[in-house]
Amino acid sequence: MSGEARLDWRARGGAPLRGELRVPGDKSVSHRAVMLASLADGVSRIEGFLEGQDARATEAIFRRLGVRIEAPAEGVRIVRGVGIDGLRAAPGALDCGNAGTAMRLLAGLLSGQAFESELCGDVSLSKRPMGRVIEPLARMGAHIHSAGGGLPPLRIHPSNELQAIEFTADIASAQVKSAILLAGLYAQGETVVHEPQPTRDYTERMLAAFGWPIEFAPGHARLRGGHRLHAADVAVPADFSSAAFFLVAASLVPGSDLVLRRVGMNPRRTGLLPVLRAMGADIAEENPGEQGGEPVADLRVRHAPLHGIEVPRAHVADMIDEFPVLFVAAALAEGSTRVQGAAELRVKESDRIAAMATGLRALGARVDETPDGAVIHGGALQGGSVDSLGDHRVAMAFAVAAQRVAGEVRIGDVANVATSFPGFEALAGEAGFGLAATPA
Numbered sequence: 001m002s003g004e005a006r007l008d009w010r011a012r013g014g015a016p017l018r019g020e021l022r023v024p025g026d027k028s029v030s031h032r033a034v035m036l037a038s039l040a041d042g043v044s045r046i047e048g049f050l051e052g053q054d055a056r057a058t059e060a061i062f063r064r065l066g067v068r069i070e071a072p073a074e075g076v077r078i079v080r081g082v083g084i085d086g087l088r089a090a091p092g093a094l095d096c097g098n099a100g101t102a103m104r105l106l107a108g109l110l111s112g113q114a115f116e117s118e119l120c121g122d123v124s125l126s127k128r129p130m131g132r133v134i135e136p137l138a139r140m141g142a143h144i145h146s147a148g149g150g151l152p153p154l155r156i157h158p159s160n161e162l163q164a165i166e167f168t169a170d171i172a173s174a175q176v177k178s179a180i181l182l183a184g185l186y187a188q189g190e191t192v193v194h195e196p197q198p199t200r201d202y203t204e205r206m207l208a209a210f211g212w213p214i215e216f217a218p219g220h221a222r223l224r225g226g227h228r229l230h231a232a233d234v235a236v237p238a239d240f241s242s243a244a245f246f247l248v249a250a251s252l253v254p255g256s257d258l259v260l261r262r263v264g265m266n267p268r269r270t271g272l273l274p275v276l277r278a279m280g281a282d283i284a285e286e287n288p289g290e291q292g293g294e295p296v297a298d299l300r301v302r303h304a305p306l307h308g309i310e311v312p313r314a315h316v317a318d319m320i321d322e323f324p325v326l327f328v329a330a331a332l333a334e335g336s337t338r339v340q341g342a343a344e345l346r347v348k349e350s351d352r353i354a355a356m357a358t359g360l361r362a363l364g365a366r367v368d369e370t371p372d373g374a375v376i377h378g379g380a381l382q383g384g385s386v387d388s389l390g391d392h393r394v395a396m397a398f399a400v401a402a403q404r405v406a407g408e409v410r411i412g413d414v415a416n417v418a419t420s421f422p423g424f425e426a427l428a429g430e431a432g433f434g435l436a437a438t439p440a
């Protein structure tokens with residue numbers, strides 16, 4: 001989060017990736033579990049909670065808003081819900097750290113409260129667009145003021161009563177959809193959201209699990225205000241987006257054979273799988289099951305030569321956080337890979353198209369950037385220095401690239417990996433990565 005010492009990595013090819021591992025809990029599910037458990041009547045237990053800075057930022061905010069949350073063991077939270085109208089004002093700004101999900105979902109949820117609040121974030125979050133939630137929430141009657149140009153910090157003034165809207169989104173964003181649905185809990189009438197492409201549906205699924213009447217199908221959701229949430233236990237699956245780094249690394253490193261245990265397989269998250277398979281990857285889904293209402297499976301990945309493809313636009317929203325590591329797979333594949341329809345990557349924790357293109361070029365790759373994607377020409381990479389720009393997924397993607405590089409890759413500004421994947425270095429090292437932290 002903001003203010004932490006800068007850290008770099010030195011990464012180089014290690015051993016083939018072998019064995020079994022379990023990546024930490026899903027970030028999207030962890031944020032939502034704390035939010036809904038806090039607003040529920042009764043005591044909820046969350047297991048598999050992500051002990052990463054993003055999810056902990058949300059947890060800390062709800063504590064400040066008057067919710068008692070105990071942490072009896074790693075990954076476990078006992079949340080004593082205060083009821084749908086039980087939050088109380090907190091003095092000073094509520095710090096969302098690096099988490100866009102926290103800020104956008106809270107903008108919706110706090111719009112429905114009878115008190116004023118302020119949301120702030122770190123340097124990266126302070127550059128991310130909030131107009132996409134401010135504008136529809138204003139149509140519902142919310143009063144949100146941004147510091148300027150739709151950027152954080154956001155000051156949310158109480159409004160007398162929110163009115164439901166029917167909203168047709170022009171960007172595929174689960175955060176925008178969720179902000180509107182959470183405001184809709186407090187609105188008069190029926191709130192409806194239509195999306196240009198279906199996005200992750202955790203808010204909808206979890207509202208249903210906490211007993212709020214909601215109708216949803218891919219690309220559409222509708223609910224009415226005026227109900228109550230009932231405490232529920234949440235078992236958070238392992239985060240597919242964290243597993244993705246190992247799926248690509250094991251595909252790339254000869255001799256690898258790795259099993260990733262109990263990975264969340266919500267179809268709105270697994271778009272990378274058909275794309276990697278179309279590139280030649282050997283990934284098997286074993287022991288399919290269900291955990292906390294979400295599909296899960298063990299993923300067994302073995303080394304296989306990859307070749308370039310045109311990434312179908314239809315998969316973009318379902319793999320939106322996996323593009324940094326997909327760029328790495330493409331740079332080490334045979335032939336070229338084209339990514340289109342992914343302009344959203346430019347407004348994540350960094351401009352992920354520019355960050356990946358610049359870093360891959362520093363390692364000798366040819367990458368042609370376009371406004372909404374890139375053409376990545378595959379080949380061999382060499383050692384060099386890259387800057388993650390403080391973006392956790394860019395940092396981990398380059399650690400993956402280094403496993404197939406002749407020479408050392410120095411990766412700058414990696415402390416934010418702890419936002420989504422605490423313990424990445426240790427887990428990656430156990431699996432066979434050559435990776436060491438070094439003070440910058």
Ligand SMILES: O=C(O)C1=C[C@@H](OP(=O)(O)O)[C@@H](O)[C@H](O)C1
Pocket residue numbers: 027028029100101172173174175176178200320321344
């Ligand atoms: O709703 C969520 O939990 C998220 C939605 C996505 O963002 P957008 O809604 O901005 O696409 C994703 O990139 C982010 O990591 C988590």
Ligand SMILES: C=C(OP(=O)(O)O)C(=O)O
Pocket residue numbers: 054098099100101102321348349393420
């Ligand atoms: C975009 C991401 O998260 P957020 O928007 O919550 O910062 C991410 O984790 O890749």
